[in-house]
Amino acid sequence: MRTALLTLVLSCILSVQAAEKDPALIQDIRKFLELTNVAELSFADIKTNIELQSRANPDVPAEFWKELTDKLKPQEFVERMVPIYASHFSHAEIKSWIAFFESPHGQSFLKSQVAVLKECSAAGQAYVEEVAAPLLKKLQKK
Incomplete structure (x- = not known):
């Protein structure tokens, strides 16, 4: 069990490191995230959750929630998403998705x-x- 867990962790680290060395993959993941608005939609969920937390925690000052929301930057969030996508999907998959979402059917879906x-x-x-x-x-x- 311990060996399997170590192997899994090591393979995840290596796949993220490999992705970091492939600028074309990173560029395509960013393009995919921008094209599909995944980052914006995820970021909107984060803001919604912050709003729910602020309502559930009225003892926390409103200025804390405002400052927290103001400090969160969508582009920084995108950069955190890139290695996650790189560790789960191949470059071929990302390219296929880009091709789909640039097609008329993909554009219809996005709209x-x-x-x-x-x-x-x-x-x-x-x-x-x-x-x-x-x-x-x-x-x-x-």
Whole structure:
């Protein structure tokens, strides 16, 4: 078990180091992230989570949350995402995705992506509320 874990960790380190040595891969990952707005959407989720945390923690001053949000930089977040993508996907995969998202079908997907995600999020919230309602009633009866 210990050897398998060490091998896994070492292979992850080596794949990230290999990606760092391949500027074309890094450039294509950045292009993919920009093309698909993955970083912006992820960053928006971070800001949403900060807002939720600020509501859940009213004892933390509002200026802390504002300063935290102001200090977070999307481009710095992108740079943290690049090695993650490099460790999970091949350069060929990244190139294929770029080709797709530059195609008319890919562009159509990207244009609808935000609206689809909002609708899916609302559907998910409604689903949780539907499932939770009888459970909450059951809990209140106890």
